[in-house]
Amino acid sequence: MKSRLFTLSISLLLLLIAFPLISIGTTNGPALLWWLGLASLVIGGILPPLRRVFIPSQPMPEPTKVGLPEDDRVS
Amino acid sequence: MTDLQIPIDLFRWGLALLPILVLMVLMVVLRWTAPQAGMLGMFAAAAVALFVFQTPLETLAVGGAKGVWDAVFILYVVWPALLLYQVTDKAGGYEALRLGITRFSKNELFVVLALGWVFSSFLQGIAGFGTPIAVVAPLLVAFGVRPVYAVAIPIIAHVWAKFFGTLAVGWLATLQVVDLADPAQVAFQTGLLLIIPVVLGGFTVVWMYGRGPALRHAWPLVLVISAIHGGGQAVMTLVDPVLSTFIPATLALLALYPLSRWKRYAVMPDTITDRPAMRGERDDTQLEATAPMSFAMSFLPYVLLTALTIAALVIAPLKQALGAFSVGLPFPAVTTGYGIVRDAVAPYSPFSPLTHPGTFLLITALITWAVYHLRGYFQAQSRATGHKDDQSVLAALFADAVPASVPVIAFLAMAQIMNHSGQNDVLALGIAAVAPAMAFAFLSSSIGALGAFMTSSSTSSNVLFSNLQQSVSELKSLPEAGIIAAQSAGGALGNAIAPANVVLGASTAGISGQEGAIIRKTLPWTIAAVLLTGAATVLLVWVFP
Numbered sequence: 001m002k003s004r005l006f007t008l009s010i011s012l013l014l015l016l017i018a019f020p021l022i023s024i025g026t027t028n029g030p031a032l033l034w035w036l037g038l039a040s041l042v043i044g045g046i047l048p049p050l051r052r053v054f055i056p057s058q059p060m061p062e063p064t065k066v067g068l069p070e071d072d073r074v075s
Numbered sequence: 076m077t078d079l080q081i082p083i084d085l086f087r088w089g090l091a092l093l094p095i096l097v098l099m100v101l102m103v104v105l106r107w108t109a110p111q112a113g114m115l116g117m118f119a120a121a122a123v124a125l126f127v128f129q130t131p132l133e134t135l136a137v138g139g140a141k142g143v144w145d146a147v148f149i150l151y152v153v154w155p156a157l158l159l160y161q162v163t164d165k166a167g168g169y170e171a172l173r174l175g176i177t178r179f180s181k182n183e184l185f186v187v188l189a190l191g192w193v194f195s196s197f198l199q200g201i202a203g204f205g206t207p208i209a210v211v212a213p214l215l216v217a218f219g220v221r222p223v224y225a226v227a228i229p230i231i232a233h234v235w236a237k238f239f240g241t242l243a244v245g246w247l248a249t250l251q252v253v254d255l256a257d258p259a260q261v262a263f264q265t266g267l268l269l270i271i272p273v274v275l276g277g278f279t280v281v282w283m284y285g286r287g288p289a290l291r292h293a294w295p296l297v298l299v300i301s302a303i304h305g306g307g308q309a310v311m312t313l314v315d316p317v318l319s320t321f322i323p324a325t326l327a328l329l330a331l332y333p334l335s336r337w338k339r340y341a342v343m344p345d346t347i348t349d350r351p352a353m354r355g356e357r358d359d360t361q362l363e364a365t366a367p368m369s370f371a372m373s374f375l376p377y378v379l380l381t382a383l384t385i386a387a388l389v390i391a392p393l394k395q396a397l398g399a400f401s402v403g404l405p406f407p408a409v410t411t412g413y414g415i416v417r418d419a420v421a422p423y424s425p426f427s428p429l430t431h432p433g434t435f436l437l438i439t440a441l442i443t444w445a446v447y448h449l450r451g452y453f454q455a456q457s458r459a460t461g462h463k464d465d466q467s468v469l470a471a472l473f474a475d476a477v478p479a480s481v482p483v484i485a486f487l488a489m490a491q492i493m494n495h496s497g498q499n500d501v502l503a504l505g506i507a508a509v510a511p512a513m514a515f516a517f518l519s520s521s522i523g524a525l526g527a528f529m530t531s532s533s534t535s536s537n538v539l540f541s542n543l544q545q546s547v548s549e550l551k552s553l554p555e556a557g558i559i560a561a562q563s564a565g566g567a568l569g570n571a572i573a574p575a576n577v578v579l580g581a582s583t584a585g586i587s588g589q590e591g592a593i594i595r596k597t598l599p600w601t602i603a604a605v606l607l608t609g610a611a612t613v614l615l616v617w618v619f620p
Contacts, residue, residue, distance in 0.1 A: 008110060008477050015143055015484045022140035023404035023423075026133060038136040041143070041488070045117055048110035048481060 007051045014044030081128065081413040081497055088505035090127050091498035094120035094489060095539065099529045103574060109530065110478060113485025120489045124496030129412025137409045138495030141423060142488030144404070145251040148426060149487075149534065150480050151433035152244045157476045159440040160202040161468045163376055166447040167367040167456035172197075172328075173214060175370035179335035181342050183219075183353070184284050184293055189335075190214055191228035192280050193300060193327045199236035200324035201377065205579045207233040212584040223589060224352035226580030227596035228280050230571050235272040237533040237567035238265060239308060239320035242432040245534040246316050249563065251424065252490055253541045257556055262316040264560035264615055266309035268520070271607050272568060273305035279600055285347040292344050296334060303327040315388055317432045318381070325377050367455035368447075376443040383435045397429035415497040444468070486535045494542055503546030512551040516616045517609040519544055519558050523565025524605050531575030536566035554616050561612040568608065571601045 018041040025034025081087060097119040101112035117139075124130035124138075163169060176189045194214075195207035208229050215225035238245040246262065255261050277297040281289045307323025334340065366373070387394055403422025410416045428434055447453060493499050506515065522544065526536025540562055548558035570576055577590045577597070586592075 005474060005477055008481050009473075011110070012477055012480050012484070015481070015488075019140045019143040019147075020404060022136045023406055026137055026407050026409075027405045027421075034133065034136050037140060038132065041136070041139045045114040045485065045488075048108070048114050052107065052111050 003055075004051065007047050011044045011047040014040045014047075018044065081415075081501055083501060083504045083508065085505075087127065087501050090123050091493070091501040091505075093123055094493060094498070095529075098489075098539075102529055102531075106574070108478075109482035109532075109535075109575075110485065113482040113489065117485050117489040117492065120492040120496070120498065123498060124411075124492055128415075128496040128498060128501075130415075130496040131409075131411070134409040134411055134417075134495050135492060137406050137417070138491040139488045141406065141495075142491035143484055144424060144426075145248075145487045145491065146480070146484040148251050148424075148431070149244055149248050149483050151428070151431055152242055152247065152436065153479055153483070154472070154476050155433045155436035155440055156202060156241050156244075157479075158468070158472050159376055159380075159436055159443065160206065161471045161475075162440050162444045162447065163373070165456060165468055165471075166443075166452035167459065168373040168376070168447075168452075169198075169210065170456070170459075171366035171368045171370055171373035174366050175373070176328075176331060177218070179331055180340055182335075182340045183343050183350075184281065184289055184347065185296070185335065185340045186218065187215065187220065187228070187284055187352070188277070188280060188293065188296065188300070189331050190218065191220075192232040192277055193324075193331055195229040195233040196236045196304060196320075197324045197328045199233045199240040200321040201380075202241065205576065208576055208580045209583045212580045216584050219354050220352055221354050222584040222586040223592045223596060224283055226577070226584050226586070226593050228283060228352070230576050230580055230593070230597055231600050232276045232280050234567050234570045235269050235276055235304060235308075236320045236324055237527075237570050238269065238537075238563045239312070239316060240324075242321060242436060243317040243319065245537055245563065245566065247432070248487075248534045249537045249541050249559065251487070252494075252538050253545045253559065255545075255555065255559065258316075259313065260556040260619070261559045261563075262312040262319070263309065264556050264619065265563040266312040266319060267615070268560050268564035268608055268611055269308060269567060270301070270305035271564070271611060272604050273308075274301045275600065275604050275607070277301050277304075283596070284352045285350045288344075288347045288349070292339075292347060296337075296340060299330070299334065300327050303330055315384070318384055321377075322381065325381070365459065367452045367459060368450070372450075375446060376439050379442055380435060380439040383438060384432065387430060387435065394430065398427050400429055401425040401427040409495065411496055413497055415495070415500070417495055482530075482535070486530070486538045490538050490542065499542045499546060503543050503550060506543075506547050507550035510547075510551075512553055513613055513616075515547060515551055516553055516558065516561070516613050519548075519561040520565030520568070520608040520612055521605055523562040523567075524569035524601070525565075526562075527566045527569025528573055531570065531573035533563070533566035533570060536569060537563060540566075554619055557612055557616040557619060560615065561608065564608050564612075565605060568601055568604045571597045571604070 018037045021037030022034045025037055094116050098112055098116035101107040121135055176194055177186055180186055190211055195211040198207040211229040212226045216222050281293045303326050304323050308319050311319035311322055403425035405421035406423050408419040522540050523536050526540045527533050544558050544562045545555055548555050577593050581590050
């Protein structure tokens with residue numbers, strides 16, 4: 001569970017970083033910035049499904065009061 | 076809608092639908108989690124955009140980045156809402172609320188309605204996510220409700236609060252993805268449509284409890300609470316949609332005390348002999364627990380939140396001063412090979428943090444934490460629970476908020492990529508070509524329900540489908556407000572059969588594996604509610620053309 005949270009935290013960070021990189025890179029350049037932003041978006045996006053493919057599923061932890069540990073929707 | 080050069084045929088329409096199908100299969104059939112399925116949905120949208128819709132990588136990058144920014148508006152509600160939830164929970168605030176409710180009345184049906192309907196809706200108003208089910212289902216089991224009913228009751232009873240709940244996170248998300256001509260009208264009409272699940276939910280809980288005799292006993296109570304929930308929500312959308320669930324849900328919780336003094340509900344009537352939802356035994360250990368704070372003190376955060384939000388709303392100079400500060404970044408104009416153009420923006424969707432509900436939630440959470448800390452509630456609750464739950468507030472916040480944040484970004488980035496590449500336009504034009512206007516109006520809430528069934532989230536349903544619904548309404552000359560309202564109401568209703576809700580409820584009630592039995596209770600209700608909402612939508616687009 002902890003390593004899943006770690007993977008998702010890295011994913012979240014990369015996705016958030018992509019926004020300013022792409023904005024600045026596509027508006028004022030250099031182009032390298034938005035390419036980095038796109039890469040950040042792709043890597044941040046690919047981490048959660050990759051984890052599913054490469055790390056076999058583990059027994060489901062106990063539900064918390066906010067939901068199941070695998071229950072990731074927003075309201 | 077841009078003048079399209081894309082040929083509208085079944086092949087391209089099917090490919091435009093592919094990202095949604097990918098999401099549906101991964102989440103519903105293969106039971107992938109939302110971050111995993113959401114991200115593959117985003118990549119499917121990007122692949123279709125790149126290889127079929129002639130979308131350059133720069134346009135894809137801009138669309139994806141705008142989706143990330145759109146998510147910030149939602150995450151700034153999600154994180155503080157979860158922080159407030161954790162602060163209140165770890166100080167024993169919810170325990171105090173629960174004990175207060177169960178001690179109100181000796182009437183079993185009154186308590187089932189109070190916990191299953193009013194308390195679950197209150198939790199949805201502030202916390203959302205799976206909290207109403209995760210907290211209320213075990214409480215009902217402890218009170219003597221059969222586990223399948225203990226899950227079905229809060230699921231059905233709280234969905235009315237889904238869209239404007241969690242300080243209207245679904246509404247804020249909708250404003251991010253569609254440019255509405257008259258947002259106030261959309262909010263109001265959504266409030267009107269959501270009266271259907273309020274009334275239907277209340278009466279269904281009573282029917283589940285004790286069939287006809289229970290209905291004859293409880294109908295005045297159901298009507299009073301429905302008026303507060305449904306009427307209150309519809310009226311509040313005219314004042315401030317952000318508070319439109321929170322305030323009526325809180326008022327209904329407060330109204331339980333005077334209602335419990337009503338002679339009619341002081342004791343159980345002899346007429347209700349058949350009680351299919353009840354086991355005939357109950358676990359009093361949970362019911363006899365003590366809480367570190369009083370019932371009144373547990374209301375502190377909600378009084379604070381209301382005061383802060385209303386102050387910022389009604390004091391015009393304050394509102395103006397707070398709204399003056401905004402942040403945002405620019406984007407250039409982007410295009411596709413098929414001539415879809417998205418204009419340059421400077422800045423894109425500026426964010427005013429000081430007037431955003433997230434700030435009010437954050438301030439409320441911090442003040443609540445300070446007050447509860449000074450009064451020693453955290454230590455008292457920790458001792459009362461035998462240190463079973465020793466995770467810190469911040470650790471618990473991260474554990475819940477990070478996994479909830481990733482799919483929000485994934486769904487919004489996917490929606491923006493579909494929008495920037497023209498996939499939404501093709502989907503809308505395809506539907507418009509075959510569906511008569513009123514048939515589409517009738518079915519628009521079903522599309523919302525499908526989105527919520529796929530993602531277990533009314534917010535995500537609106538992110539995925541609002542743009543499409545708006546485009547079709549434009550093409551069919553239907554009023555935008557009625558169709559977006561139907562999407563939003565449908566998005567709330569679909570939660571009653573959403574796999575994540577059912578699995579969560581089954582798990583917390585200790586009946587994992589009986590998800591089918593729960594769905595057999597919630598599915599007929601959902602179908603009835605969606606059909607009624609469809610009919611009401613046709614009426615709505617006729618009354619408000």
